[in-house]
Amino acid sequence: MKKIVVVFVVLVSTIALLMTGCATSEPSSETSTASETSEATTDEAVDTSTVDEEEQLTFALIHCDQGTWQIYMRDYTQIACDELGVELLVYCGDGDGAKNITDLQTAIELGVDAVLYTPVDNATGLKMEEMLNEAGIPYIDFDRGSAETAGEGMHISFVGPDSVQAGYDLGIYMIEELGLTKIIEIDGNMSSEPGIDRKEGLNMALEEHPEVELLGAQAADWALDKGMNVAQDLLNAHPEAEGIWCANDDMGLGALAAAETLGLNDIIIGAMDCSDAGLESIIANGAFKVTIGAHFVCGPIAAISMYDYLHGAAVEPTIIFNMLKVDSNNAEDFLAVNSEYGLIKGRTSELSLYLNPDADPDRWVNLLSGF
Numbered sequence: 001m002k003k004i005v006v007v008f009v010v011l012v013s014t015i016a017l018l019m020t021g022c023a024t025s026e027p028s029s030e031t032s033t034a035s036e037t038s039e040a041t042t043d044e045a046v047d048t049s050t051v052d053e054e055e056q057l058t059f060a061l062i063h064c065d066q067g068t069w070q071i072y073m074r075d076y077t078q079i080a081c082d083e084l085g086v087e088l089l090v091y092c093g094d095g096d097g098a099k100n101i102t103d104l105q106t107a108i109e110l111g112v113d114a115v116l117y118t119p120v121d122n123a124t125g126l127k128m129e130e131m132l133n134e135a136g137i138p139y140i141d142f143d144r145g146s147a148e149t150a151g152e153g154m155h156i157s158f159v160g161p162d163s164v165q166a167g168y169d170l171g172i173y174m175i176e177e178l179g180l181t182k183i184i185e186i187d188g189n190m191s192s193e194p195g196i197d198r199k200e201g202l203n204m205a206l207e208e209h210p211e212v213e214l215l216g217a218q219a220a221d222w223a224l225d226k227g228m229n230v231a232q233d234l235l236n237a238h239p240e241a242e243g244i245w246c247a248n249d250d251m252g253l254g255a256l257a258a259a260e261t262l263g264l265n266d267i268i269i270g271a272m273d274c275s276d277a278g279l280e281s282i283i284a285n286g287a288f289k290v291t292i293g294a295h296f297v298c299g300p301i302a303a304i305s306m307y308d309y310l311h312g313a314a315v316e317p318t319i320i321f322n323m324l325k326v327d328s329n330n331a332e333d334f335l336a337v338n339s340e341y342g343l344i345k346g347r348t349s350e351l352s353l354y355l356n357p358d359a360d361p362d363r364w365v366n367l368l369s370g371f
Contacts, residue, residue, distance in 0.1 A: 057310060058087040059303060060107035062117040062128075065095040067222050068250050068275045069296055070118075073143075076344050077116065077299035083348040084307050095221070097124030104128050108135045114310065115139040116302045121191040129155060140306050142298035144193040151317030156309050159302045159319045159364075161295040163194045166272060166323045167201020170292050171245060173325065174270045175209050178289055180243040184234045185217035186227055186255060188247040195219070198247045198272065215241050220251045227254025235262055242268060249273035249291055256287050274326050276339065282331040294324040294334070294368050300344045301364055304352050311354040324368040334371050343367065 061077055063070050074090060081088040089112065091103035097120040107115060108131065115137055119125035125145050132139045133153045142159040150158040174180050185202060188195035199217075206212055215238040220226035227250060235241060235258060244259075244267060246252035252271030259267040267287055271278055274293035281288035301319060309315045326334050337343065349355045351363055360366070 056085060056087055057113045057307070058089065058110075059306060060089045060091065060104075060110075060112045060115045060117075061299070061303075062091045062093065062100055062103050062107065062115065062119075063299075064093050064100075064118055064120045065222070066092060067248070068277075069222075069248060069273045069293070072273075072275070072296035072338075073118070073299040076296055076341055077303050079341050079345050080300035080303045080348050083346070084304070084352070086303065086307060088303075093120050093124075095120060097121050097127075100124050101127055101131070104131055108132075108137060112137065114306045116299065116306060117141055117145075118143045118298070119145065119192075121189065122193060123191070138306065138309065140302040142302045143295065147318050147320075157302070157305055157315050157317055157319060159298045159305065161298070161321055161323045163197035164201040164204070166292050166295075167198035167247070168204045169201070169323075169325060170198075170270050170272060170290065171202040171205030172208075173290050173292075173327075174243055174245060174268070175205060175212055177327075178243065178268055178270070180268060181211060182213050182215055182238075182240055182242045184215050184231070184238060184241045184244045186230055186234075186244060186246045186251045187217060187219040188222045188251070190219050195222075195247060202245055220254070222248050222250060224250040224254040227251030228258045229254075231255035231258035232262065235259060235264060235267075239264065242266075244269050246271040249275040249278040249293070252288065252291075253277055256281070259287065272323070274324060274334065274338065276335065279326060279331045279335045279338075282326065282328055283335070285328070290325065290327045292323045292325050294326075294338070294343070295321075297343055297367055300348075301367070304348055308352055308354045313352075313354040313357075315353075319364050321365050321368065324371060326371070330371045337371075 078088055093100040100119050115132055117128060119128055129146055136154060138154045138156050140157045140159060145158050147158040149155050187199050190196060206214060216234045218230045220230040231254060244255045246255055249271045252269045256269050268289050269287045270290045272293045274291050278288050278291040305315045353359045
């Protein structure tokens with residue numbers, strides 16, 4: 001792909017992120033008031049008589065940072081809450097676990113009805129779990145958290161993709177479908193479950209293909225700018241690299257910019273998230289060849305599940321699903337749907353078990369099918 005196209009993609013992605021911004025530790029000004037793997041269900045479903053239908057529920061959403069995935073997740077969650085008539089207070093951790101904790105304390109003091117969160121790292125998640133159990137506030141963690149305690153105490157459910165499988169699938173695609181034999185690895189935050197699990201998945205793929213050489217690996221904390229710096233260092237050290245396996249699209253876009261700066265125009269990028277910028281590169285036959293993700297639906301799944309729980313409907317303690325693989329065969333179709341938030345928008349009454357008692361039991365597993 002020509003350099004001007006790449007720069008345009010990266011700039012558009014970056015400008016969109018800056019314009020979208022990040023919620024402060026105060027309730028978000030964007031708050032709107034409009035409006036399966038386990039066979040066991042949680043033991044402590046709230047009796048419907050305890051939910052006042054005339055009183056609006058308030059959820060707190062506490063998330064990690066203002067990366068592309070986080071913004072998609074936040075916006076999708078807001079849409080689900082709007083359609084359910086739930087007020088959503090949004091708090092962004094800015095990559096700081098301590099801020100996650102401070103924001104949670106604020107939400108507890110405000111007396112929110114429930115908390116949905118994806119913590120900066122594992123240690124932060126454990127502290128948040130302790131605080132919520134002590135406060136007696138029901139919570140659902142997603143993407144990263146403690147699936148082991150889901151269904152116990154106030155921990156209603158854990159919602160997340162199979163990140164090990166995603167890391168493996170991306171590695172296998174790059175090796176078997178794209179024919180790469182020399183690759184570079186750029187990881188996310190290695191104190192978080194997604195970072196650890198995706199790397200584990202890639203290692204599994206490499207073990208199955210000993211002929212493939214991993215030239216170098218380094219973490220870039222999910223960030224575009226760090227991804228660019230890390231990729232530049234790795235590519236300078238290993239100009240023979242054929243492709244870069246990236247644990248998310250933002251780092252992939254940074255790697256793409258680095259490769260273009262170094263004049264490595266034949267480099268191939270595989271990443272995760274299914275961001276618009278990654279999809280557009282795939283559609284344009286650019287360096288991006290595959291992106292695996294769309295797991296930003298974790299947020300709205302958590303919101304709908306909490307709504308169901310508070311209305312007495314059964315909720316699975318763990319909701320696990322596989323990420324969606326998007327390449328040249330389905331990128332246009334997925335982009336058209338996702339750009340309108342079509343995975344969730346207009347569908348909450350169909351997906352809520354409380355609002356639709358006949359809802360498909362496999363609705364979360366199948367949410368990303370059809371592409």
